Amino acid sequence: MKIAVLAKEIPDSDIVDAFAWAGRLQIDPTIKAIRREGIALGMNAYDEQAIEAAMRLRDAGVKGTISVLSVGGTAPDKLFQRAFALGADEGYHLADPAFDEADSVGVAHILAAAIRHVGGADLVLCGRQGSDYDQGIVGPTVAALMDIPCISIARDVKAVSEKVVRVIRVIPDGEETVDVELPAVVTISNELGTPRYPPAMALFAARRKRATTLTAKEIGVDPARVSVSGQRVRRVDMYIPELKGKCEFLDGGGPREVAAKLAQRLREDGLI
Amino acid sequence: MSKSILIVAEAEGGRLVRMVSDLAAVACGLVGGAAGSVVAALSGPPGTAGLAKELWPHGVSVAYVAEHPLLGELRPETHARAAAAAVQQAGPSLVLVGQTLLGRDMAPYLAARLNTSVLMNATELRRNSSGEVEVVCPVYGGSVRAVYTVSESPATVVGFQPGVAVRGEAVAGGARQGQVVSVDPGLGGFQSKVKLVNRATTAGPRLEEARVIVSGGKGLGDKKNYAYIEDLAKVVGGMPGASRAIVDLGWATRAQQVGLTGKRVSPDLYMAIGISGASQHMAGCSTSKVIVAVNRERDAVIFKYARYGVLGDCLEFLPSFIEECRKLKAG
Ligand SMILES: Cc1cc2nc3c(=O)[nH]c(=O)nc-3n(C[C@H](O)[C@H](O)[C@H](O)COP(=O)(O)OP(=O)(O)OC[C@H]3O[C@@H](n4cnc5c(N)ncnc54)[C@H](O)[C@@H]3O)c2cc1C
Numbered sequence: 001m002k003i004a005v006l007a008k009e010i011p012d013s014d015i016v017d018a019f020a021w022a023g024r025l026q027i028d029p030t031i032k033a034i035r036r037e038g039i040a041l042g043m044n045a046y047d048e049q050a051i052e053a054a055m056r057l058r059d060a061g062v063k064g065t066i067s068v069l070s071v072g073g074t075a076p077d078k079l080f081q082r083a084f085a086l087g088a089d090e091g092y093h094l095a096d097p098a099f100d101e102a103d104s105v106g107v108a109h110i111l112a113a114a115i116r117h118v119g120g121a122d123l124v125l126c127g128r129q130g131s132d133y134d135q136g137i138v139g140p141t142v143a144a145l146m147d148i149p150c151i152s153i154a155r156d157v158k159a160v161s162e163k164v165v166r167v168i169r170v171i172p173d174g175e176e177t178v179d180v181e182l183p184a185v186v187t188i189s190n191e192l193g194t195p196r197y198p199p200a201m202a203l204f205a206a207r208r209k210r211a212t213t214l215t216a217k218e219i220g221v222d223p224a225r226v227s228v229s230g231q232r233v234r235r236v237d238m239y240i241p242e243l244k245g246k247c248e249f250l251d252g253g254g255p256r257e258v259a260a261k262l263a264q265r266l267r268e269d270g271l272i
Numbered sequence: 273m274s275k276s277i278l279i280v281a282e283a284e285g286g287r288l289v290r291m292v293s294d295l296a297a298v299a300c301g302l303v304g305g306a307a308g309s310v311v312a313a314l315s316g317p318p319g320t321a322g323l324a325k326e327l328w329p330h331g332v333s334v335a336y337v338a339e340h341p342l343l344g345e346l347r348p349e350t351h352a353r354a355a356a357a358a359v360q361q362a363g364p365s366l367v368l369v370g371q372t373l374l375g376r377d378m379a380p381y382l383a384a385r386l387n388t389s390v391l392m393n394a395t396e397l398r399r400n401s402s403g404e405v406e407v408v409c410p411v412y413g414g415s416v417r418a419v420y421t422v423s424e425s426p427a428t429v430v431g432f433q434p435g436v437a438v439r440g441e442a443v444a445g446g447a448r449q450g451q452v453v454s455v456d457p458g459l460g461g462f463q464s465k466v467k468l469v470n471r472a473t474t475a476g477p478r479l480e481e482a483r484v485i486v487s488g489g490k491g492l493g494d495k496k497n498y499a500y501i502e503d504l505a506k507v508v509g510g511m512p513g514a515s516r517a518i519v520d521l522g523w524a525t526r527a528q529q530v531g532l533t534g535k536r537v538s539p540d541l542y543m544a545i546g547i548s549g550a551s552q553h554m555a556g557c558s559t560s561k562v563i564v565a566v567n568r569e570r571d572a573v574i575f576k577y578a579r580y581g582v583l584g585d586c587l588e589f590l591p592s593f594i595e596e597c598r599k600l601k602a603g
Contacts, residue, residue, distance in 0.1 A: 013413055017551050020415035021573045027416075034416060105380075105389055133411045133418070134532065135392045140348060140377045144384030149349055149465045152377050166469065171373055172535070173527045174473030181465040189533070190516070191526060232423035233389040236406070239417050245576035247565070249583055258582055259592035262564065263600050265580060271541040271562055272484065272508045272597060 001064040001162060001182070003054045004115050006126035006138060007047040007083060009073035011039040013131040020240050032238045041075055043082050046127025050188040052195035053125055053157050055087040062159045065089045067121070068211075069114050071107050072099055076211065084206035085198040091211030092118060098216045098223035103230035104133070108141035113221035114214060115146070123165060124185040128153050136187070143185035151180055155191035275424070277303060278364035280355050280382075281312040281335070282372055283323055284346060291370030291434050296330035298397055298432065299368055302405070311336065313358030313455075315351050317344035321452055328450040335450060336362055338457035346374040347466060352381035354457035359386055361455055365424035366405060368397075371431045383429040391420055392431035413532055413552035435480070435536040435559075474527055477511060484510025484541045487530055487557070488518060491546020491567060491586055495523040500590040501545065507597045513537070513557075515547050531556035546586045549574030566590075 016039060019025035026035040054066045067090040068083040070076065080091040094110050102110060115121050124143070129136035136152075143150030156168040160179060169176045170191050180186075198206070216223050250261045266272045277299040281292045296310060303309040311334040312327050314320060320343070324335035336358035342350050351374060359367055359382070369379040371392065383390035396408040404421040407430055411418045422428035479485065486508065488501035498518070505512040514524035516531055530537055532555040542560035547553060549565070549572055557563070558577055565578035566586045575581045582589055 013552075014550075016412045017415050020412070020551070021576075025416070032418070034412070103389065105383065108380075108384075128533075131413070133409075134413065135409075136376060137380045137390055137392060140380040141384050141390075144352070144381045149347070150377055150381070151466065170526060171471075171473070173478065174471065176471045177469040179467045179469055184465065190520065229389040232426070233391055233428060234421050235418055236421050237419035238411075239419075240415065241417055243576040247575045247578045247581040249575075249581045251583065255584060255588040256592045258584070259589055259596045262580060262582060263593060263596035266541065266562075266564070267600050269562065272600070 001057070001062050001122045001159065002120065003057065003064060003066045003123045003125060004118070004121035005047065005050045005054055005066065005068045005083075005088065006111055006124065006142070007050070007068050007070045007079060008044045008127070008130050009041055009070065009075065009079045010044045010130055010132040011036050011041055015039045025240055027238045027240070032235045034238070041078070043079050044127050044130050044132075046129065046131070046188055046190065048082070048086060048195045049190065049192045050125040050127055051083060051086040051088060053154070053186070053188050053192055055196065057157060057159055058087070060159065064122075067092060067118060069094065069111055071102070071110050080209070080211040081206050084209045085203050086195055087202070091209070093211045093213045094219065095213050096216040096223075098226060101227035101230045103233060104135050104137035105141055105229035106226040108138050108145060109226050110219070110221055111138065112142050112145040113219040115142075117214065117219040120183070122182040124183070125157070126185070126187055128187045128189045139185050139187035146183065146185075148183045148185060149180055150185040150187065151178060152187040153189045154186050155189055157186055275365035276309045276311045276362060277366045277368065278359055278362050278427070279310065279312050279332070280367065280369045280375065280378070281314045281327060282370060282374060283314065283316045283320055286323075288323055288326055289370065289372055291372060291432070292327070293330050295368045295370050295432060296327070296332055300331045302366075302397055302399065309333070311362050311364065313355045313362075314338070315343050315354035315457060317341055321454070324450065324452045328448065333450045334362070334453060336453050336455045338455045340457050340459045342459050342462060342464060343457065345464070345468065347464065348374060348377035348381045350457070350459060350462065350464070352378050352385055353459060353462070354455070355382050356385040357455045357457055359427065361453065364427050366422070367427050367429045369429060369431045371433050375431060379429050379431040386426065386429070388426040388428060389423060390429040390431070391422065394430050394432050397430065410555060413550065414555035415551035433536065435538060479511055479513060479528065479530070479535045480537055482511040482537070483539055484508050485513045485530070485537055485539045485557070486510055486543045486545065487513035487515065487547060488524065488545050489515040489547030490517045492518065492523070493546075493587065495521070497587060498523045500594065504543075504590065504594050504597065507594055507601060510539070510541070515553050544574050544578070545590070547574055548572055549577060
């Protein structure tokens with residue numbers, strides 16, 4: 001079974017959050033994006049879990065290569081090191097000035113073309129969304145472009161045969177189990193659990209592996225097709241919403257007194 | 273005449289989903305009540321056309337209905353085909369999709385089929401001073417907002433989060449009869465590759481409908497302390513919720529998770545106990561009427577959202593507070 005995992009480099013969302021509340025987050029007015037100085041970059045956590053999902057299939061006896069594909073980014077070596085350490089066999093870095101203008105749809109076009117170029121995939125895994133723009137577009141769009149099904153927000157993927165996987169999806173108030181014929185795209189959610197910590201050997205070996213860089217021409221994707229979506233949907237502004245914050249702290253005395261005060265206040269407000 | 277806005281009217285179990293009226297309200301808001309400008313795509317198993325009349329009171333004038341046995345299953349591959357057929361016939365300037373379980377995947381599928389662009393998580397839709405359509409989307413979990421202008425030719429697909437758009441009600445004067453146009457979903461020869469094995473959902477009251485929610489976070493320190501949250505919720509007649517951090521730890525269930533990737537709730541009272549107030553958590557509860565925060569760090573972001581704050585150890589506070597609430601309720 002050929003498994004392709006789609007991975008994205010993003011700024012650490014916890015740090016972005018902390019910067020925003022500390023008033024330190026800045027927006028670059030020319031590109032309408034956050035300034036990344038001082039913010040660590042790394043693989044989107046959901047994508048790491050997608051690699052872990054692939055590794056669990058391997059643990060269960062599924063044979064075949066696990067390739068990681070990633071578009072652009074500023075520190076691709078770091079991303080691929082991480083991918084190799086987590087267990088990926090091959091890495092493909094899709095890099096071309098023509099990709100600079102790609103939005104999520106454009107990225108999906110690049111990835112679909114790249115998957116084709118590397119010989120196709122039986123199972124395409126990726127995170128349920130990027131923790132930067134939170135859009136969740138890439139997985140389903142790649143599926144639509146390849147004309148295959150997409151099963152989203154999975155917490156478990158098991159092989160039923162070489163041709164079928166059983167996926168447990170997280171749905172509101174429960175779970176759904178589906179059998180899907182391959183090829184298919186499955187997007188992974190955090191309920192899958194934490195990726196394994198790479199053994200020292202794997203970390204060491206990862207350092208010697210390199211990803212293959214591929215351009216628009218090599219994968220045969222039309223640069224115009226890649227950028228047109230981003231031109232139709234243009235980001236014209238980005239801002240940090242202000243929080244007024246007018247919290248009334250209840251104090252005076254110990255926990256008992258404070259508890260009594262709060263209960264009384266909520267009762268007066270008709271809330272309890 | 274200006275072009276129409278098409279909303280995707282999802283039906284489940286023979287009923288329109290709640291978000292349909294919200295989408296209609298958003299669309300009506302943008303067209304400013306111009307008659308004949310809001311249309312809908314409705315797809316489902318044979319018999320679905322009967323639901324079209326429920327759209328008229330919301331200001332929808334034409335329903336493009338696709339019926340096919342395969343549309344009984346809520347799969348994006350099939351419903352996107354049906355919606356694409358509707359869009360091709362209606363030729364709208366914008367397509368709005370509600371981000372239900374189906375809509376979330378269907379919107380990008382539909383955009384790919386139509387060879388157009390897509391934006392998800394929209395919270396606002398408006399026309400700017402140059403007449404362009406502007407869409408606001410929270411990004412980075414909600415700590416940042418991005419504003420986009422979107423193409424109306426070809427029509428962009430815009431996904432809306434449940435609960436954040438306008439709460440749609442039937443509009444006065446919108447009750448006149450609309451028109452039903454049947455469309456071919458183009459599913460002849462379509463073979464489904466996905467087989468449902470099992471769907472298990474918990475019955476009972478839903479977090480989204482609770483008037484009072486008491487949520488616990490990592491500040492509880494230990495799984496066993498979540499019992500305080502459950503106790504308190506029971507005493508005040510509410511439901512227990514949780515941050516993702518403790519759902520991941522197994523202290524609470526996934527159905528209790530509030531936030532960006534959990535439930536979107538908007539109760540009258542939301543109590544956040546031992547929760548830091550990360551933007552991804554607040555994305556699910558910041559529209560609550562009154563937020564109460566209990567946290568031992570004065571700098572915790574949660575206090576910026578709170579009306580009332582208690583600074584201190586939640587484990588010291590909770591037993592007393594449960595006791596006080598019990599007394600109030602009894603008295
Ligand atoms: C893409 C993405 C999606 C996410 N989706 C969600 C989501 O849907 N929902 C969600 O909740 N999170 C979500 N998160 C995670 C989110 O970023 C936070 O990590 C999470 O909300 C933190 O949970 P917490 O507040 O319980 O824990 P922490 O952030 O660890 O906060 C614990 C708080 O408890 C306080 N505390 C500690 N001890 C005590 C005590 N004894 N008494 C009182 N207070 C105490 C601390 O001061 C602190 O403020 C998401 C993250 C990402 C990247």
